[in-house]
Amino acid sequence: MKRRQLLGLAALGLLGGWALRPRDHGQVHDAYFAGLNRLMRAEGNGMPALLLDLDRLDANTELLAKRLPEHLALRLVAKSLASAGLLDYLAKRLRSQRFMAFHQPQLNQLARSFPQADLLLGKPLPAQAALHFYRQLPQHLGFAPARQLTWLIDSEARLSQYAELARALGQPLRIALEIDIGLARGGFADPQALGQALQRLRRQPGQLQLQGLMGYDAQVAHAPPWLSQERAFAQANARYREFVAVARGFTELWPAQPLLNGGGSLTYALHSRLDSPLNEVALGSALLKPGDFDTPLLEQHQAALWIASPVLKAVDGALPFLHPAQPLLAAWNRNRQRAYYLHGGRWPATPVSPPGLAYDPLYGRSANQERLIGSAASGLRADDWVFLRPAVSAGLFGDFGELQLLRGGRAVGRWAALPGG
Structure with a gap:
């Protein structure tokens, strides 16, 4: 009888521990970014871009x-x-x-x-x-x-x-x-x-x-x-x-x-x-409000600048040398279910859409194929676009060579970057 009680308590402990696992943060693009995703899939050149919402x-x-x-x-x-x-x-x-x-x-x-x-x-x-x-x-x-x-x-x-x-x-x-x-x-x-x-x-x-x-x-x-x-x-x-x-x-x-x-x-x-x-x-x-300028004094200003990058690969979130452990890792943390490799990377920026994506601290950063991890709930596929919010704009324009301009969710032109920008 005592053994059964101990087993029951152990099971309850495991269930309680399981309930403490990270919640699933994954979501699909909201209406604003879904529109930008459609725009970039239809009119983008397949290269990472710096977008300015006019x-x-x-x-x-x-x-x-x-x-x-x-x-x-x-x-x-x-x-x-x-x-x-x-x-x-x-x-x-x-x-x-x-x-x-x-x-x-x-x-x-x-x-x-x-x-x-x-x-x-x-x-x-x-x-x-x-x-x-x-x-x-x-x-x-x-x-x-x-x-x-x-x-x-x-x-x-x-x-x-x-x-x-x-x-x-x-x-x-x-x-x-x-x-x-x-x-x-x-x-x-x-x-x-x-x-x-x-x-x-x-x-x-x-x-x-x-x-x-x-x-x-x-x-x-x-x-x-x-x-x-x-x-x-x-x-x-x-x-x-x-x-x-x-x-x-x-x-x-x-x-x-x-x-x-x-x-x-x-x-x-x-x-x-x-x-x-x-x-x-x-x-x-x-006027652009990159991420480092999220302060109370600038609360009424709106973020107007985004980095857009196409998804080159949407794959299982397994890590090198840890493939056998991936089912358990993904079950414990659903935000490690999938890995998405971007075109380019290592920008001073934070992934913002779809929500729930993050850099993988166990894998590291890359300037060639940045790896983001997230849950299957993001719904991302290869050739979809991910949007990141720059931390700063200084020194960023020159990385892209130009700004791609948006108005009303449509592409309306381009502006070249200054040297040293």
Whole structure:
């Protein structure tokens, strides 16, 4: 009798344990992605593609325009929006010809594509890269660097290098000074360091023309639990104002209408509604909203960018050397029932459709045939398409060479990527 009771308890234990197995996360494409799957099966070229939903982009653009007050100018960040077609589209909708560049080849392309633009460097470049810009800039474009281009300076050493470059070129260079307002990523560390740099600049008249300051405050969006976001924002702004106060003391250097650039996709909403020292914000990612920008401040923005890849193989989810164990593994975790091999891979992206797909940590990543695992409930077959959401857009466009444009679920054109995008 006791033995039967023990056997019964053991059976109940096994049943209870079995009930704790992972639930089946697999689902078929929802209506939106089912439509994209049909589109790519019918009109795709069988290659991985970067898709931009113009309807969602328009909604993000309208939200941004509604939020930005009149005194806060907008500068579009080319590294996150690395397509001349995309930048032109946004510049017209948002009525801005201000762009922020981060790479020398991209800078040259922006000067060619937007000869009326105002360009600001988003990071300090070696003086040699700046020299290459001037060497590669055709003279007939109509773009005038002396009026339309501002280089970023982060140290006294770079200040001297750019002064020497100005002498070598025989023309003055416009500069902005990068200040550290809490991100701890370089730039002039405190107002005293900025003052010393301005003293040096004062001794080099005519070579470098100061336009203003640039301070990035991305740390505010990731404030620690013991510091509220609003307080972190106030601290960063207080630091910015301290730098401005020092710069204003150099009256012969400080322009009448200085550039006070900062913000970014992660914090532009705060600058739009709270007290800000800025007169210009730079952003790009908020308009596409890749995965790393899922923050409360960007909650109303919509994801507009997808990676689409065809399924090359839809097979049993067995692992090398563990084929005999696959029935048990699949029974315990139905999300390991099937394996789907994509065309290409190792993108900085997360599978989003069909739901329930995941990278296989036991198999690893691949740039050639990325392996995803999922349940049979996904309904995927070879030549179906899987959709992934990029974590970031910066550095991604160049991997695909172009953006494929969608409107109303239909393909409506393509935009080429910028070099270095």
